[in-house]
Amino acid sequence: MEILTGANKDGRIKVVFDDGQIRKDIVQSVKMNDSASAIFFQLYDAIYQELKADYNITGSGTSIYINEPTPEADKDIIITLEDPDATGVTGVGSEWNKGVAGTGGVAEVNELEITESGSRAMDVRVNFTDGSFFLNETVTVTLQGTETPSEVADKIASAFHALNDGKGIFRQNITVSGASVIFTSTKTLADQNITISLTRN
Known part of the structure; x- marks a missing residue:
């Protein structure tokens, strides 16, 4: 434009x-x-x-x-x-450069499973990235130490949903299944190098 x-x-x-x-x-x-x-x-x-x-x-x-x-x-x-x-x-407005189809693939799905929730109050930081500037997001979740793993997963998913004025993560649908946070790409692309890390403060 x-x-x-x-x-x-x-x-x-x-x-x-x-x-x-x-x-x-x-x-x-x-x-x-x-x-x-x-x-x-x-x-x-x-x-x-x-x-x-x-x-x-x-x-x-x-x-x-x-x-x-x-x-x-x-x-x-x-x-x-x-x-x-x-x-x-x-x-x-005009098209400056036409798109070129990529190698294709399927919608990539990545999972963060919460195996234990801890027994004390703490802040948990979760980072989701493919190593690039555009897909590198971190949320901080405050836990009371009384949550179940599934409740922790719900809190993490809610925090990611709230990013970018409620738009969430760049081209990722975020859902919860039991005690797992599921990140599903909205594009059918070849495999991405996604890293999900969780650290406790």
């Missing part, structure tokens, strides 16, 4: 993003005499917050790049900038 012109009056603009599965209507207020560069930074932050759980967001000049982080075939993505209040802001 490239921002072409700034605003000549106060009002709202809207970026519509639709990849066939995810649709976001991102509304941003602008002020008279906001430059294209100023609007770029405002929209960058708004788009990042809305799409960071599914896409890598980068920027250059007055262009915002919404990057698919994993190898996929070309998608029919629609991204437009609308100006309902006639602020004068214009922008154009």
